[in-house]
Amino acid sequence: MTDPSPVPVRRKKATRVLSVSHCPPDKSPHAGDTDKVPRGLADLRCHRVQESLLSSASGYSNYRGVLNWCVVMLVLSNARLFLENLLKYGILVDPIQVVSLFVQDPYSWPALCLLLASNVFIVCALHMERRLASAKLSERFGRLLYTLLLFTILCLPVLVVLTVVSITPVGAVFALGVYTMLFLKLFSYMDVNRWCRERRLAQTRALGRSQSVPLIPKANGEVTVKEVMYPGNLMHRDIYYFIFAPTLCYELNFPRSPRIRKRFLLRRLLEMLFIMQLLVGLIQQWMVPTIQNSMKPFRDMDYSRIIERLLKLAVPNHLIWLIFFYWFFHSSMNFVAEIMRFGDREFYQDWWNSETVTYFWQNWNIPVHRWCLRHFYKPMLRRGVSKWAAQAAVFMASAFFHEYLVSVPLKMFRLWAFMGMMSQIPLAWFVGRFLRGNYGNAAVWISLIIGQPIAVLMYVHDYYILNHEKVL
Amino acid sequence: MTDPSPVPVRRKKATRVLSVSHCPPDKSPHAGDTDKVPRGLADLRCHRVQESLLSSASGYSNYRGVLNWCVVMLVLSNARLFLENLLKYGILVDPIQVVSLFVQDPYSWPALCLLLASNVFIVCALHMERRLASAKLSERFGRLLYTLLLFTILCLPVLVVLTVVSITPVGAVFALGVYTMLFLKLFSYMDVNRWCRERRLAQTRALGRSQSVPLIPKANGEVTVKEVMYPGNLMHRDIYYFIFAPTLCYELNFPRSPRIRKRFLLRRLLEMLFIMQLLVGLIQQWMVPTIQNSMKPFRDMDYSRIIERLLKLAVPNHLIWLIFFYWFFHSSMNFVAEIMRFGDREFYQDWWNSETVTYFWQNWNIPVHRWCLRHFYKPMLRRGVSKWAAQAAVFMASAFFHEYLVSVPLKMFRLWAFMGMMSQIPLAWFVGRFLRGNYGNAAVWISLIIGQPIAVLMYVHDYYILNHEKVL
Numbered sequence: 001m002t003d004p005s006p007v008p009v010r011r012k013k014a015t016r017v018l019s020v021s022h023c024p025p026d027k028s029p030h031a032g033d034t035d036k037v038p039r040g041l042a043d044l045r046c047h048r049v050q051e052s053l054l055s056s057a058s059g060y061s062n063y064r065g066v067l068n069w070c071v072v073m074l075v076l077s078n079a080r081l082f083l084e085n086l087l088k089y090g091i092l093v094d095p096i097q098v099v100s101l102f103v104q105d106p107y108s109w110p111a112l113c114l115l116l117a118s119n120v121f122i123v124c125a126l127h128m129e130r131r132l133a134s135a136k137l138s139e140r141f142g143r144l145l146y147t148l149l150l151f152t153i154l155c156l157p158v159l160v161v162l163t164v165v166s167i168t169p170v171g172a173v174f175a176l177g178v179y180t181m182l183f184l185k186l187f188s189y190m191d192v193n194r195w196c197r198e199r200r201l202a203q204t205r206a207l208g209r210s211q212s213v214p215l216i217p218k219a220n221g222e223v224t225v226k227e228v229m230y231p232g233n234l235m236h237r238d239i240y241y242f243i244f245a246p247t248l249c250y251e252l253n254f255p256r257s258p259r260i261r262k263r264f265l266l267r268r269l270l271e272m273l274f275i276m277q278l279l280v281g282l283i284q285q286w287m288v289p290t291i292q293n294s295m296k297p298f299r300d301m302d303y304s305r306i307i308e309r310l311l312k313l314a315v316p317n318h319l320i321w322l323i324f325f326y327w328f329f330h331s332s333m334n335f336v337a338e339i340m341r342f343g344d345r346e347f348y349q350d351w352w353n354s355e356t357v358t359y360f361w362q363n364w365n366i367p368v369h370r371w372c373l374r375h376f377y378k379p380m381l382r383r384g385v386s387k388w389a390a391q392a393a394v395f396m397a398s399a400f401f402h403e404y405l406v407s408v409p410l411k412m413f414r415l416w417a418f419m420g421m422m423s424q425i426p427l428a429w430f431v432g433r434f435l436r437g438n439y440g441n442a443a444v445w446i447s448l449i450i451g452q453p454i455a456v457l458m459y460v461h462d463y464y465i466l467n468h469e470k471v472l
Numbered sequence: 473m474t475d476p477s478p479v480p481v482r483r484k485k486a487t488r489v490l491s492v493s494h495c496p497p498d499k500s501p502h503a504g505d506t507d508k509v510p511r512g513l514a515d516l517r518c519h520r521v522q523e524s525l526l527s528s529a530s531g532y533s534n535y536r537g538v539l540n541w542c543v544v545m546l547v548l549s550n551a552r553l554f555l556e557n558l559l560k561y562g563i564l565v566d567p568i569q570v571v572s573l574f575v576q577d578p579y580s581w582p583a584l585c586l587l588l589a590s591n592v593f594i595v596c597a598l599h600m601e602r603r604l605a606s607a608k609l610s611e612r613f614g615r616l617l618y619t620l621l622l623f624t625i626l627c628l629p630v631l632v633v634l635t636v637v638s639i640t641p642v643g644a645v646f647a648l649g650v651y652t653m654l655f656l657k658l659f660s661y662m663d664v665n666r667w668c669r670e671r672r673l674a675q676t677r678a679l680g681r682s683q684s685v686p687l688i689p690k691a692n693g694e695v696t697v698k699e700v701m702y703p704g705n706l707m708h709r710d711i712y713y714f715i716f717a718p719t720l721c722y723e724l725n726f727p728r729s730p731r732i733r734k735r736f737l738l739r740r741l742l743e744m745l746f747i748m749q750l751l752v753g754l755i756q757q758w759m760v761p762t763i764q765n766s767m768k769p770f771r772d773m774d775y776s777r778i779i780e781r782l783l784k785l786a787v788p789n790h791l792i793w794l795i796f797f798y799w800f801f802h803s804s805m806n807f808v809a810e811i812m813r814f815g816d817r818e819f820y821q822d823w824w825n826s827e828t829v830t831y832f833w834q835n836w837n838i839p840v841h842r843w844c845l846r847h848f849y850k851p852m853l854r855r856g857v858s859k860w861a862a863q864a865a866v867f868m869a870s871a872f873f874h875e876y877l878v879s880v881p882l883k884m885f886r887l888w889a890f891m892g893m894m895s896q897i898p899l900a901w902f903v904g905r906f907l908r909g910n911y912g913n914a915a916v917w918i919s920l921i922i923g924q925p926i927a928v929l930m931y932v933h934d935y936y937i938l939n940h941e942k943v944l
Contacts, residue, residue, distance in 0.1 A: 044664065044667060044668070044671075044723065044724070045723060046721050046723060046842060046846055047719060047721070047723055047726055047727050047815065047816035048727050048815070048816055049727040049728075049729060049815035049816060050815075050816055050817055050818050051817050052801075052802055052805075052806055052817040052818065052819055052820070053820065053821065053822060054798070054802050055802075055806070055817065060822070062822060062825060063824065063825075064825055064913075065822075065824035065825035065826070065913050065917070066824060067539055067542070068910055068913045068914045068917055069824065069917050070539070070542035070543060070546055071542060071914065072914050072917045072918055072921060073546055073787070073790075073921070074542060074545055074546060074549075076783055076786060076787070076918075076921060076922075077546075077549055077783075077787060079783060080780060080783035080784055080786075080787075083776065083779060083780045083783065084780050084784075086776075087776060087777060087780055192516065195516060196516070199516075247519060249518050249519070251516065251517060251518060251519055252516070254519055255519050255520050255521040256521075257521060304555065304558075304559060305559060307555060308552060308555045308556050308559060311548055311549075311551060311552035311555065312552055312556075314548060314552075315545070315548070315549060315552075318545075326526070329524075330524055330526050330527075333524075334524055334527070343519065343520070343521035343522070344519035344520055344521060344522055345522055345523050345524040345527065346522050346524065346525075347524055348524070348525065349525065350525060350532070350534060350537075352535065352537035352538060352541065353534060353535075353536055353537040354537070370518060374518055438540055441536075441537050441540045442540045442543065442544050445537075445540055445541050445544045446544055446548075449544060449545070449548060450548075
């Protein structure tokens with residue numbers, strides 16, 4: 001036992017293992033004497049004064065693993081929810097049912113007729129612009145006609161939806177969405193063409209005053225030769241390119257990408273098809289049963305159950321919204337842009353990092369944000385409206401269109417969507433005033449995750465009460 | 473309309489707004505001419521060629537907001553689970569019931585008696601060491617006696633638990649846990665004292681050979697004077713300090729903290745009390761009903777329901793384990809250490825970042841890890857055992873104690889805990905071989921989150937089958 005003969009070999013191993021371990025370095029006063037003492041003596045000391053990592057005194061802050069923990073927990077929790085749902089309801093996904101959402105009466109396709117009718121407005125706008133360009137129509141009368149045209153664009157689908165019985169809510173949302181886009185696009189078309197006329201007028205005046213050469217040839221010649229100049233843009237080809245392009249802001253010379261990338265196009269197409277299936281599946285399998293189960297607590301005004309249902313709905317609703325976001329703003333818009341060689345692919349910004357509500361609304365839907373800024377917010381500022389009033393007006397216009405797209409198809413006017421959008425103003429004030437950084441970001445996420453299902457439940461509840469009272 | 477008179481004021485506003493917007497900078501060839509053209513002309517261009525952020529071509533990678541999203545989603549999902557649980561089961565928390573877990577027969581306290589009996593072993597060990605130090609007992613006979621003592625420490629509580637009817641499973645776990653700690657501590661006590669004797673012998677020999685001065689006075693005198701030297705440590709006070717200190721590794725001179733920090737002590741005490749309540753509440757409210765609901769699918773061997781129940785159990789089980797970890801390794805151990813002015817507070821390392829299974833086992837329970845390294849792994853390496861075999865042996869010893877602490881109190885020997893620990897070896901190999909970085913970390917988390925409830929369900933299932941067959 002006390003024979004220390006094979007010491008050298010053994011101590012070498014012990015030292016190698018010491019580096020594997022997390023034992024503190026030997027601070028014993030005899031550390032220098034290890035050559036003279038037998039095995040195991042380095043082990044006589046194995047504690048030293050130190051704080052626990054989670055004590056504030058330790059100064060430790062590496063919790064990178066916590067992010068992985070969050071991801072694993074989310075995946076596992078949702079895997080369970082998915083399985084529970086499947087066990088409870090069986091498979092509810094039914095692709096055929098989707099068709100019935102669009103078509104009620106196979107001999108009547110009101111939504112499609114509305115789509116075809118929209119060509120009338122496009123051609124009208126083009127011909128009005130041609131007359132305005134050649135001064136056959138006065139600016140003032142042109143403006144009146146445009147007001148009439150834009151008003152008709154908003155009202156015609158409403159009339160059709162409210163009078164034609166065979167239109168389905170989904171078909172109505174689709175038609176109204178297309179008409180809203182048409183409204184915004186033609187509004188932009190009108191504005192830009194008027195600006196062009198104003199510039200032409202200013203240039204003629206400048207030319208008359210200073211006898212200088214026209215402004216255009218001064219610029220980079222190579223770019224300019226290819227560019228369309230003002231009345232030259234008033235062609236069917238040009239306005240239809242704009243109507244199909246994934247933007248709401250008209251421009252005479254859209255930036256174009258050099259070629260159609262076939263692989264990119266194919267990837268976006270596959271994404272579109274797959275995600276569409278996924279969305280339909282999730283809604284049928286997850287949203288619909290959850291909403292149906294929410295009706296009873298809502299009628300009974302059982303508040304704790306309402307909150308439980310609300311939180312239960314929040315998860316699928318939010319996931320579906322996220323997937324829809326990707327499907328619409330990334331896959332579909334990039335697909336259309338690639339086909340049309342439309343160069344500007346900024347359809348969204350990094351709204352997921354937004355620390356204020358305003359930042360979110362400025363960045364999640366860039367086409368609408370750009371339109372609002374260019375044709376609504378800035379013109380208002382130029383007319384001397386204050387910044388806050390202009391922002392509130394933008395939110396109100398947005399609230400109007402949200403309500404328009406929801407109330408008309410459901411044929412009931414409850415103002416939940418309008419109030420949801422308008423409540424963004426005090427929310428934006430509160431978040432901007434009291435919350436910063438990650439807290440602001442978390443607040444934006446919470447308002448998204450909780451706000452939407454509240455509005456959804458409100459509408460669905462009222463719709464059920466109106467239409468399925470006896471079924472419940 | 474075409475009157476550009478108040479241009480300077482208005483353009484100034486428009487320019488200020490431009491910086492608020494995220495519109496690209498005006499790259500029009502006429503950008504330099506804005507002074508000569510009327511309002512709104514900067515808006516004529518508002519697109520430029522650019523990729524979407526989520527396209528791989530954009531090179532964008534700031535998803536910081538996603539972490540906040542994860543946290544918000546986790547909190548909301550669990551808030552819903554909490555509410556659903558409360559609505560389904562009502563309030564199940566019952567502090568009185570906890571007492572019945574420890575005491576079955578108010579006139580018989582077997583666990584407490586076992587605790588008091590443990591003093592016999594401590595005093596025995598001390599007196600044996602005194603005799604060994606004064607060479608009244610030979611090393612060989614001392615080792616035999618120690619083996620007998622340690623064997624008795626492991627066997628006595630098993631005998632008591634298996635024979636005394638009035639002991640409850642929770643009381644039995646408690647008693648067995650204390651005896652296991654006692655076993656590990658006295659093993660360490662024996663080893664360190666033997667190393668001290670070996671060193672004393674080596675020093676005497678060195679002194680005899682080289683006639684040099686004794687080694688100790690060479691070191692820093694100030695520190696040395698306060699330190700206890702070998703046979704001086706064989707006191708009741710010293711061994712009892714070690715028994716109550718939050719470590720399993722004996723040392724003659726533990727590092728001490730300078731004073732008891734009252735605020736720190738109070739915070740840890742409040743944490744201990746609060747978290748204890750929380751743990752009991754979570755187990756009664758969340759674990760027990762989930763486990764009870766899992767029994768039927770288990771008996772019917774309904775696999776999809778078993779998986780659903782397993783995932784449902786995984787969340788509360790994991791949260792309770794995390795809270796228990798904090799309660800035991802941070803609050804309680806720091807509390808005890810603070811009272812005893814024990815300096816070394818490294819009770820855990822940053823296991824939450826572990827990218828390999830081995831790193832997790834080396835870092836989540838530092839007292840046991842240190843003991844294994846110092847008294848089991850390194851001595852084996854010194855005896856020429858290979859590194860892998862030694863690691864496997866450590867896992868096997870750990871598996872034995874896991875099984876010991878579970879099977880004996882439940883009075884059934886199923887080897888689930890043993891197999892759970894042993895399965896860590898192939899898991900460690902797999903994770904170390906195929907997964908790196910965040911994937912390795914996620915794999916460790918998954919094995920923790922999923923592995924534990926599997927073992928829990930196995931035992932509970934078998935326990936129910938044995939004890940409550942008719943109840944089901």
